[in-house]
Amino acid sequence: MTTLSPLLKQATPVQAASGRGVHLIDTAGRDYLDFTAGIGVTSTGHCHPKIVAAAQAQVATLIDSQYTTVMHEPLQHLVAELGKVLPPQLDSVFFANSGTKFRTGFASLMGGVHLAPFPSPLRYGWDEQTAVTFALNELDFILQTLTAPSDTAAFIIEPVLGEGGYIPAPASFLDGLRERADGYGILLILDEVQTGIGWTGKFWAHQHCDIAPDILITAKGIASGFPLSGIAASSAMMSKALPGSQGGTYGANAVACAAAVATLRVIEEDGVVANCAAMGARQRSGLKKVAAGTGRIAEVRGLGLMLATEFSTADGAPDPALAAAAQRIAVEEGLLLLTCGPWNNVVRMIPALVINAEEVDAGLAAWDRAVTRALGQN
Ligand SMILES: Cc1ncc(COP(=O)(O)O)c(C=O)c1O
Structure with a gap:
């Protein structure tokens, strides 16, 4: 008998059958509030009627039109739509269908990549400015000792650390990166894979500060x-790459492009980013109420609807067991959530941008019950 490789592991026991908006229904008919959104994927909710219609129309017309072989209209429409939301200097876009991430167990990786400290005030036990000064000093030290500025092509950063624990990068840190990038002729690349398309309450997370990226993902x-997935840069920079040197069998698939065009239109026409900002504020204040007085929640943080609750022991150490218990019990309470962070002690919430106040409140009520039960078992 063929089995599914254990490499693929699910964070919940839910057997998904269908979805609508922020609701996911299992094969037994149980309705869950999905505050994972496929790890920040279903921006317009599950099976938004306009996305479904656009994809169905495209499926019936042309499913694949391999983009290194021929051009297709959904791709051209998508480039035009993205032009309306991208920073103006990023006027050239390349498409693929995935990214890269984890390191443990995968050595050796590409050489010439160096990791610099992220200014996380909670982790260091410092105020934000002290953490930023430390991280920028360490970056300067790396540029002095490990990779000279003349050997350094780019800085790459997520404006809000995603898998790293939903930690927004302080504006002064991004300013410091931009300043060094400009001074040395190094590119600044923003990975907006999880933060982009509205999830922080602005269309792009970097719009919370003043910096402009050289490349946006x-x-x-x-x-x-x-x-x-897409990479946007200036035409001048893109023109330095060898035409045809990059591509992929499934990149810029016509159905995916048609769905993306419909997604961008829904986001614009339905005021979805503003909804995210309003619902995010509501959810954040609810999460703070749940955290208050527990003595075991070190921080509630995030931007827009990308929100995190970080669990700690009574002594202030990371508490992955309590986070796992809260996440598992939340599923029993009908709320799908994921953990993240280096110690997996952070429970993140990233519901679809189209969530309404009633759904936010229902999610918060389930979360309150889950945290109370998890603390009771601890
Ligand atoms: C910020 C960020 N970058 C890159 C990736 C990798 O994308 P993929 O899972 O499609 O390889 C992820 C996935 O979670 C992500 O959150």
Whole structure:
């Protein structure tokens, strides 16, 4: 008998059957509030009628039109739609259908990549400015000792650390990166794979501060669940690459492109980013109420609807067991959530941008019950 490789592991026991908006229904008919959104993918909710219609129309017309072989209209429409939301200097876009991430167990990786400390005030036990000064000093030290500025092509950063624990990068840190990038002629690349397409309450997370990226990477929410990723840069920079040197069998698939065009239109026409900002504020204040007085929640943080609750022991150490218990019990309470962070002690919430106040409140009520039960078992 063929089995599914254990490499693929599910974070919940839920057997999904169908979805609508922020609701996911299992094969037994149980309705869950999905505050995972496929790890920040179903931006317009599950099976938004306009996305479904666009994808169905495209499926019936042309499913694949291999983009290194021929050009297709959904791709051209998508480039035009993205032009309306991308920073103006990023006027050239390349498409693929995935990204890269984890390191443990995968050595050796590409050489010449160095990791610099992220200014996380909670982790260091410092105020934000002290953490930023430390991280920028360490970056300067890396540029002095490990990779000279003349050997350094780019800085790459997520404006809000995703898998790293939903930690927004302080504006002064991004300013410091931009300043060094400009001073040395190094590129600044923003990975907006998880943060982009509205999830932080602005269309791009970096719009919370004043910096402009040289390259922006997008994926996940861009096509409401269809596989698509994109890299945007200036035409001048893109023109330095060898034409035809990059591509992929499934990159810029026509159905994914049609779904992405529909997604961007829904986001614009339905005021979805503003909804995210309002619902995010509501959810954040609810999460803070749940955290208050527990003595075991070190921080509630995030931007827009990308929100995190970080669990700690009574002594202030990371508490992955309590986070796992809260996440598992939340599923029993009908709320799908994921953990993240280096110690897996952070429970993240990233519901679809179209969530309404009633759904936010229902999610918060389930979360309150889950945290109370998890603390009771501890
Ligand atoms: C910020 C960020 N970058 C890159 C990736 C990798 O994308 P993929 O899972 O499609 O390889 C992820 C996935 O979660 C992500 O959150």
